[in-house]
Amino acid sequence: MNKKWFYLLSAIILLASLLRLYDLGKTPLGLEWDEVALGYDAYSILKTGRDQFGSFLPLTFRSIDDYKPPLYEYVTVPSVALFDLNEFSTRLPSAFAGIITVILTALLVYQIVLSIPALRSNARKISLVSSLSLAISPWHLQFSRAAFEVNISVLITVLAVTSFLYGLKNKKLFLLSALFFGLNFFSYHSARVVSPLLMISLFLLFHKSLPIKKYILYFFIIWLTFFAGFIPILMSKDAQIRFSATNIFKPGARSLSDRDLETIFLEKRSQDNLAGFDMAGKIFHNQRLIYTDYESLRNAFSNYLSHFDFNFLFIKADAPLHHAPGFGLLYIVELPLILLGLIYILKKGLNRSSFFILLWIMFVPIPSSITKGAPHAVRTEIILPTFQILSGWGLILLINFLQKESKLFRDAGSALISIAFLINISFYLHQYYVHTNYEASSYWLHSRKEAVEATEKLKNQYDRVLISPRVEVPLDFWLFYTKYSPEKYLNEGGTISGGFADDRNHFDKYEFKYFDYNNLPKDQKILLVGTNNSLPNDFPGLANIIKTIYNRDGTNALLFAENRH
């Protein structure tokens, strides 16, 4: 590695750190429910060694009844120990993972490009461009600046692949990659499928360059040790709940608007009967064959391809929490570069390393394609940094092409590309750092923090504080922002269920349960927190509303009321 490369990479790391750490706890303003659940569980582990349900050092965190993989919680423990329980400490592991991934991308790309004869002379340049591209990537920044487990998974995946490729000549790194591939079972749900596929592909593609058999044996011993730890999770009914609630074959109740396949099949079968084609109906719409049925597979394939949709990648992504307002996951100026990089690789640079990048792109959407809500930016974030690698290749090829042209053409071309990038990037940064806190404030749930602070001030004036479960997952927000002592909380019974509609949880004066405003006890003074944004409303028209909390976009978030006493 030469000095110039090192200095430039240092500048990229500085930029990546700045973009990830600046205003980390305040933009996005407020934590969403997964973040508070992660943060409080880490806090609880730090103080008691148990999660909010009382499980000792669990390998699966029940959390909000979505049974989260444990890695993020555990890496958040030191951060919470150092900076106390707050937005910054909860998000710091993700930001830190993001910065490290930017560095590793440079090393990964350098190693890959060295093996492609057509690009070898540009290895350093391409590694820097790809790394820079990831440093400013809207997709990567979005999840590096919030507590999303998947961002840790991106880091572990890049670590595993990079150490494997370098490990072909260095046995220690080879064994280290086994550790990372194993660790990925505990980082994020989709990594549990993608990571083994990537590992198998690497073994198949590089089987001629692998170290001696003894090290391959050690590799699998390490990997199998982690896999053995994963088997109980795989087999447990609780952890499978997430899959059964999200898979497209048996949709759960979360999204009632989804028509499940069984209903569709029944409709079609009755049409077949009406037309006198019972047998055809048994073949084409058979709910017993739901997993192998052509219609189901077609749905899965449609979901799979939706992850490469232009609208999803470049224009509007998916849920508002997953992108900056008015922006997609990748820069639109990257599109021609990605295509250029892809075509060039397919035509002139296809070897086992570049083919592996293509496999990486193809594998990642697989788990997401059999789940509802596809395309999904979180479940597929481990596709990074492949797009940045392709755009890096594309950009260097374009620059090389321009350098062969006349000075005028070269200067004009370079100026045009630079202006396009500057406009696109600055627009993104403006949208993210300025508009997120206004346009997406209702999604980032900043109002919950304000509500907790208000109830803390008011609670002494009341006998009880009732918080409606319609305030989506209120328990974790109140635990997090009050920093309620985990020892005390577990002594009071801990969390009974993290489900969205559960109304049995309570601590201190707070009770998280549904209430009927007109039938509340009159001999007690009760503070009520609820919302009229979801039906049925928590408060009737004549309720004694004492406070309203607004989102930054001016919409009504939460209401405080008193009972008639």
Add this chain to the structure above:
Amino acid sequence: MRYYVLLLLFIFSLLSRFYLLNTVPPLFDAQIQILRLSSAVLNILSIFLLYIYVKKTLNNTKIALLSAWVMATLPWVLEQGRIYSYASNSLFFLLLFLLFWISLNNLLARFILLISFFITLYFSYPNLWIFKTMPVLDHPIIFINNLFNLLSPDNLFFRNFTFWWGGVKEVGVMYILLFPFLIFGLLEIINHRRYKLLYPCLFILFLSVVSPSFPESREFYFITPFLALTVAFGIYKLFLKGIQPLFILIFTALITYEIIQFFHYYYIHYPQDIISNKSNIKDPF
């Protein structure tokens, strides 16, 4: 051999276009009956025009036969061939125009041909937006967005925006099984620098992307012969040049299943869906 294949294709096209022509889709206006008949005839002729066009352009009978086969079985082409469709009828004239275009070398003759084509198009497709209104193009991003929307896998394989004018909701422009061949064919065309083959696509795509009726751009139907040609290129390069017979057998079995499934939806479910939506259909087809 090729004549047997062409004969088989002809029989298939004849059966698939004329079987229950007056009842599937349900006929709501008796006057349409004769128009459906002409549509079916022009649709079948288009398949054979494509065969001749590809054979003349590439000088390769196998790719020409494959293109004709893909075109004959494409769900969208089949659906449009069974209704009174301006787009389907005009496709015949477009292919005829392309055939003459490659046969002529004289600039003046080509110019006259071009004018004649537009005049024919005016009469065969009077509703085509270029004869009535200005294009819609507010922003370059919208242009790119529309382009990708039309070419999206969702549109090509899974969703059919033509339900109100003859299309089965459950099947897109083509069968999913053709997806890898489409990609491979496209790469092969790029690799062999046969860009000329796809030049007409640029015009068709532009026409569809800026169409005032986007996303229901009927003009996009003109792309079907070029999709068929690209897929045929992919099949030819993958199958007829060195892939195991076992793969060919699996492919044949699966594509047969997919075609039968399409017919199942088309002949059994589509008529019932259309009848239950009769009140919402503005123009009978």
